[in-house]
Amino acid sequence: MDESSATFKTVQELVAGGGDVPDKYVHKDVPVASSDPIPLVDIPVIDLSLLLSPSSPSSGDELDKLRSALATWGCFQAVNHGMSASFLDRVREIARGFFHLPAEEKRRYTRAAGNMEGYGTDIILFEEQVLDWTDRLYLTIHPEDQRKLKVWPEKPECFRDVLHEYSTRLTVVLQIMLRAMALSLQLEEGCFVDQLGEPTMFARFNYYPRCPKPDAVLGLKPHADGSALTFVLADKEVEGLQFQREGKWVGIRIIPEALVVNVGDQVEVMSNGVFKSPMHRATTNPDRDRLSIAVFCCPSSEKEIGPINKLVSEATPRLYKCIKNYPETYFQYYQSGRKPIEAVKI
Numbered sequence: 001m002d003e004s005s006a007t008f009k010t011v012q013e014l015v016a017g018g019g020d021v022p023d024k025y026v027h028k029d030v031p032v033a034s035s036d037p038i039p040l041v042d043i044p045v046i047d048l049s050l051l052l053s054p055s056s057p058s059s060g061d062e063l064d065k066l067r068s069a070l071a072t073w074g075c076f077q078a079v080n081h082g083m084s085a086s087f088l089d090r091v092r093e094i095a096r097g098f099f100h101l102p103a104e105e106k107r108r109y110t111r112a113a114g115n116m117e118g119y120g121t122d123i124i125l126f127e128e129q130v131l132d133w134t135d136r137l138y139l140t141i142h143p144e145d146q147r148k149l150k151v152w153p154e155k156p157e158c159f160r161d162v163l164h165e166y167s168t169r170l171t172v173v174l175q176i177m178l179r180a181m182a183l184s185l186q187l188e189e190g191c192f193v194d195q196l197g198e199p200t201m202f203a204r205f206n207y208y209p210r211c212p213k214p215d216a217v218l219g220l221k222p223h224a225d226g227s228a229l230t231f232v233l234a235d236k237e238v239e240g241l242q243f244q245r246e247g248k249w250v251g252i253r254i255i256p257e258a259l260v261v262n263v264g265d266q267v268e269v270m271s272n273g274v275f276k277s278p279m280h281r282a283t284t285n286p287d288r289d290r291l292s293i294a295v296f297c298c299p300s301s302e303k304e305i306g307p308i309n310k311l312v313s314e315a316t317p318r319l320y321k322c323i324k325n326y327p328e329t330y331f332q333y334y335q336s337g338r339k340p341i342e343a344v345k346i
């Protein structure tokens with residue numbers, strides 16, 4: 001799709017125009033709805049305020065819960081992360097406000113051809129790719145000097161201020177997470193922090209318009225994230241995020257004030273496979289649109305990362321190579337239909 005020509009149609013425009021769902025969005029081999037309804041489940045909930053307070057009697061328990069959640073599910077719901085429910089609502093509002101702007105206003109931020117950043121639809125990477133039923137806005141948010149303000153919306157008016165505040169808050173949450181993950185494995189507290197260096201963080205605003213064929217169309221195909229860790233601020237009212245657990249899909253019940261945190265491939269590598277980068281996907285809904293904001297936290301691009309030495313032993317041999325700039329490998333593999341983490345397995 002040549003987006004630079006401004007002739008591409010967003011999913012939002014397709015829906016507004018009525019008519020059938022184009023074939024390129026329809027999954028033929030993998031029915032989205034199986035004969036058994038997909039259950040809605042509660043994944044572990046972790047109180048971030050307890051993780052790094054050794055004086056609190058429950059800190060050790062919370063670290064154990066964290067280790068177990070990341071080693072089984074690879075994800076959890078984080079509460080007491082330092083952001084109020086009303087602030088999270090403001091983040092959801094700027095996202096919704098942006099996608100509800102007139103089409104010509106949004107197109108000012110259109111992603112340039114060959115570029116990841118900006119506003120657009122699913123990127124076509126290979127011919128037989130089934131497209132995701134989603135429009136996106138993708139922005140580097142951290143470090144500040146890597147932001148491309150040209151594609152940072154100026155409307156709704158508070159968009160930039162709220163996103164700046166959100167990214168500042170998430171850098172703090174990320175540090176808490178990295179330290180707590182290390183402590184939960186009895187490692188040096190700074191070992192994940194050191195591997196990441198100055199993290200790079202990308203925000204992906206995912207807008208999933210209502211879809212007339214929810215049984216055959218996905219908002220987001222099954223994938224594992226190429227990040228180290230991902231924070232997802234999910235829709236408050238419409239469910240749709242599903243994780244794979246023991247080979248089966250399960251839907252995540254919404255906790256409005258929580259952030260869904262999931263392990264990405266790079267933490268799976270650093271933890272030598274102890275923490276799992278889970279497969280997940282987003283479904284579509286026939287009646288309502290859905291919105292989520294994913295923030296991918298990655299190591300600085302010049303940092304080489306690899307399994308932490310203390311996690312490699314005779315009993316637990318090294319499973320992954322050292323890697324640098326993994327997102328590049330990730331997209332090459334994704335493009336050829338392979339699972340990216342296979343590229344770095346020994």
Ligand SMILES: O=C(O)CCC(=O)C(=O)O
Nearest residue numbers: 204206234241282292294
């Ligand atoms: O829409 C969601 O809830 C999930 C988003 C996600 O997994 C992603 O953007 O990578």
Ligand SMILES: [Fe+2]
Nearest residue numbers: 224225280294
């Ligand atoms: Fe994801």
